[in-house]
Amino acid sequence: xxxxxxxxxxxxxxxxxxxxxxxxxxxxxxxxxxxxxxxxxxxxxxxxxxxxxxxxxxxxxxxxxxxxxxxxxxxxxxxxxxxxxxxxxxxxxxxxxxxxxxxx
Numbered sequence: 001x002x003x004x005x006x007x008x009x010x011x012x013x014x015x016x017x018x019x020x021x022x023x024x025x026x027x028x029x030x031x032x033x034x035x036x037x038x039x040x041x042x043x044x045x046x047x048x049x050x051x052x053x054x055x056x057x058x059x060x061x062x063x064x065x066x067x068x069x070x071x072x073x074x075x076x077x078x079x080x081x082x083x084x085x086x087x088x089x090x091x092x093x094x095x096x097x098x099x100x101x102x103x104x
Contacts, residue, residue, distance in 0.1 A: 013091065018043030024071070033101040037069065038094060046091040053085060053093075065095055075101045 024037040041049045049068070056064040066078045081097035 013043040018045060020045050028103075031102060031104045033103055034098070035071070035100070036096070036098045037071075038096040039069065041093045041095075043091050046087075046093045049093045049095075050085050050088050050091070053083065065097070069095060069097045069099070071099070073101060077101070 019040070019042040021040045021042075022037060023039075024035055026033060026035045028034075052064060053061060062078075062081075065081050065083070066076075069078060069081065070076045077100050079098040079100065081095060084094040084096075087093065
């Protein structure tokens, strides 16, 4: 058995199909910066996100999503989120969330 092996060709995703597209919209309400965002992961990025979320459920899922969606500050408060993992065959996934920052 040690002398037997099989070479398998692994499909390569073209570079232009490996994308992270982040659409973020902000409003100011008094002393609070509120926002909503949608991040679309395609190609290897979508595959990695999809596989990671298979093993992160409940509180672990929320922590993982918050880490992916955080916008550069420890004042980031993620309100809610929605996952769209319905396209694993084409390696595409989406996270949408709402968030806020206290300005003062």
